[in-house]
Amino acid sequence: MSRPPARKQENHKISRELFVLTYGALVAQLCKDYEKDEDVNICLDRMGYSIGIRLIDDFLARSAVKKCRSYSETTDMIAQVAFKMYLGVTASVSCTSAAGNEFSLILDKNPLVDFVEELPAERASLCYCNLLCGVIRGALEMVHLAAEVTFLQDRLKGDAVTEIGITFLRKAEDRKHKR
Numbered sequence: 001m002s003r004p005p006a007r008k009q010e011n012h013k014i015s016r017e018l019f020v021l022t023y024g025a026l027v028a029q030l031c032k033d034y035e036k037d038e039d040v041n042i043c044l045d046r047m048g049y050s051i052g053i054r055l056i057d058d059f060l061a062r063s064a065v066k067k068c069r070s071y072s073e074t075t076d077m078i079a080q081v082a083f084k085m086y087l088g089v090t091a092s093v094s095c096t097s098a099a100g101n102e103f104s105l106i107l108d109k110n111p112l113v114d115f116v117e118e119l120p121a122e123r124a125s126l127c128y129c130n131l132l133c134g135v136i137r138g139a140l141e142m143v144h145l146a147a148e149v150t151f152l153q154d155r156l157k158g159d160a161v162t163e164i165g166i167t168f169l170r171k172a173e174d175r176k177h178k179r
Helices: 005-033 037-063 071-087 130-142
Strands: 092-095 102-107 147-153 162-168
Touching: 005 037, 037 071, 037 130, 071 092, 071 102, 071 130, 071 162, 130 147, 130 162
Parallel strands: none
Antiparallel strands: 092 102, 102 162, 147 162
């Protein structure tokens, strides 16, 4: 017997909600384990990177996307497909460099902070959602795209939006594959 298709969607929604609920506990525990915010930020980035290098296989299998031909296509795929698939939100994309290798992902809604009112004053340099940067960086690396991924703006720090910056580290012509 086959399962109804609605059940699969429901399972992903439950997984997403469980992840959002437990993420806060994870960050809280890291804050207890590490005195410095920079150490917590590094740990979140590493965890995200490990998730990203594994998540890319699931993403490619479930999304059935074609090969991206440019950095802008890749960034659009992250914003429109990957964020929707795993977090239930879409991001807007803006190119921030004339060279076409720097982009911003702007999230109007960030589900990871749904249950967070504000960061404590003593944790002002904590990048609460740094896990996302690591996930993006790890996934991109697995498809042979080296990138630097950082938070540029964060609503938890009083900014108007949440903005993630992606800088691809090689020129587009350096990406050509040998046949």
